[in-house]
Amino acid sequence: MSPPNGVAAVERAPSGPLAWVAGADHKVTAVRTAGVALIFFIASGLLALLMRTELAQPGLQVISEGTYNELFTMHGSGMIYLVVTPLALALGLYFVPLQVGAAEIWGPRLALSGLWLYVLGGAIMFAGFLTDQGSGRTGWAPTVPLATDHWTPGIGMDMWVLGVCLAVLGMFLTGLCVLATALRERAPGMTLLRMPPFTWTLVATCLMVITSFPVLIAAMGLLEWDRHVGPVFDSAGGPALFQHLFWFYGHPVVYVMFFPFVGAVAEVVATFSRRRFFGYSLFVISMLLFAALSMSVWAHHMFTTGQVTNQYYSLTSHALIIPAGIEYFDLIATMIGGAILLRTPMLFAVGFILQFLIGGLTGIIVASPPIDYHVHDSFFVVGHFHYTLFAGSVFGFFAAAYYWFPKISGVTLREGLGKLNFWLLVIGTNVTFFPMFFLGFDGMQRRIANYPASSGFGDLNLISTIGSFVVALAVLVFLINLWVSLRHRRPAGDDPWEGQTLEWATSSPPPRFNFRGRLPEITSFAPLLDRRERAKVTEAEAAS
């Protein structure tokens, strides 16, 4: 049987400056995306450290209010538009073609243009810091009329709005390519219901990407129009209309930032429990249901406006318990009866499962409008979404990174440094974010540069700030691990973990067109596990 697509496999991926800038191989594009995202992660993280330093005690000690407003805007925008979304989609861009046995992504040039729109969009957003009036400064989720030209003038804000449009357009294109690959570029024998759980989570992710990301671009485009051409949102219903348009993207995007990491965690849990993933068919349906529901809950961000049908959005938000519960059942059931190896990827996966739960449960709490009337726009919500996005997705990212780094680079990351990375991050994350629930419930609003000494918020804020520096230390350990592992290389081989899916059936890193020669027979969503189990049966038969 000829190689997938009959393409003559090229031995080595192209290198050199041209490949750096314009490599069309989906693996190169994905690695560049992740690399840029890591840079934005460090930048946005440093902004957070500055914010936490300011908030550690009452009084304005370090930065002015105006600067603080730029910091929280760029921290949030950076993390959402420029870090976690691109990382999530980059994982799909790299691994979906491999997992479905394809030689290349569908639309490699589209994906490459997606990378560059994202990079340039992000650069334009951050370049706002260099302008006279400062960068974007109305939060990652602006409101109208505050974000209009009258209340927030200056080209830095325009650069923020336009940069967001570019970055989100870039990720739209990436998502389109990943989805099309899963739908039409699968190898013979790879039916839809033999796609691995990770690939299905990317299908669910990209369905949300292609339907909601264009609405954000429209919302920001209209905002920019309102700022400089003519009024768009100045009717009585205008501000609410902008919020509808924004949050129609703003809610699905948080699931875009979550599903791929759930998928990666599913692969890690299965691999390190040495067992196929449990409950596959219900998992697939529930991911699609999860994605559909997530499109319908957006106005739970608007409960306190008094202008939306709270009950509908509360019902659909609560209904998310069902697919989330199924997902948790399947993850835990995979562990039960397994033969668990607690290597670094598995540690991060377990960390994800336990910590994301706290984010999810507090999410159900705020899905109740009367409760939300109290905690909306407070640090309770800040704690909630940092548990889902940081304690959840970022831990899921680390699980994916430690799991798949050997495949991408050909070398393993150090296990000892990995464990140190994990434990520091667990401690730092919980010390930083858990106090926020108490602060918020007691009355601390979000997006404030300062709070009065009489509020009594100082102690918990100080604890939270200490935690944030432990987080920074953990990230530093990760960077050191990357550097050491790439410097003093320990070859990983094709399949260091006894993986179950097709990416482990090729070299590390894979060749230009992903596979050399014949693919293993595809008999389920865990073809390599099937092959090992068949071999054991044959061995047993031969022995008897």
Place this chain on the structure above:
Amino acid sequence: MVDTRVEVQDLFDAYLWIAVAVAAIVFGTVGFAAIRYRHRPGREPSRKSDAMTAELVYVGILILVVAGLVTATFTTEDKVDAVSSDPALEVDVTAFQWGWTWAYPDGVTVTGNSDAPPTFAIPVDRTIRFTLRSRDVIHAFWIPEQRFKRDAFPNRTTQFDLDFDEPGLNDGVCAEFCGLRHSQMAFNVLALSEPDFQSWLADRRGGTS
């Protein structure tokens, strides 16, 4: 008359205990699995990969949980959102960058901003009708002690009732990011007995606020 503080706190407590129970179950199960099913030489992992009946029963339980929570929420929300036809006092609140103005009956107005945060008085144990609006950008009126906030939009009003059941001072803040001095847009709400409130109001009827 609805005591938002009690209603919301009770609902929150119910959600919190359920959340704690769920977390305990999940943490316990995962911890158990990680230890009990640790890899040991010779241990073969199970080949079973689905349990459709058990999982569907579990889904049925989840649906019941959703129904229960939603029912509790809708019940409380109806009470909290309800606007009485016969409030004891009506106040018009206007939020602006970066302060608050309350307009009481008989033309009494009290105002203050980030330079001089205002204190507004209200009578305890009475239903107070608030009509809230903004003069510029979106703000939000939050009294944490009352467990309640509502957004203030420009060019439109929103109405809600509050009932303060204890005398004393309540902190108020703006909870919707509204620009440079968002963090300084605080106010105080002083809950007074009816006679004390009436004299407070009378003092201000004279002119200055």
Place this chain on the structure above:
Amino acid sequence: MIRPGVVLAGWGAMVSVLALVLWLWSPPQHDWALLAGAALGLAPLGWIMLVPGGRSDEPRAIPDTSLPTVVVASGVAVIVLGLAAGVWLAVIGVEILVLGGFALIRELRAQRRARRT
């Protein structure tokens, strides 16, 4: 065996049901239109993803690098930045876009020729 179109149609149906419920629940509001629009948007996007070409079994001469693509994307970014910075920048962006566009067309033609040989 499930076909790809079924996945798209099925998901679109789920979203449509949610739109319908929202419409029934709150008729005077128009937020249901966002959901309905999302479901409808799957049709053209699905067409783009699934219809042109087929899963090709013939050798594909996909290049290893595509500088014209980067130039085109950069042109778009410069045009968009020009919306804020000034028409002069937008014009430069158009020039970049056009240059990149021509180069890209050349590259695609070369690829089609290589595939035929």
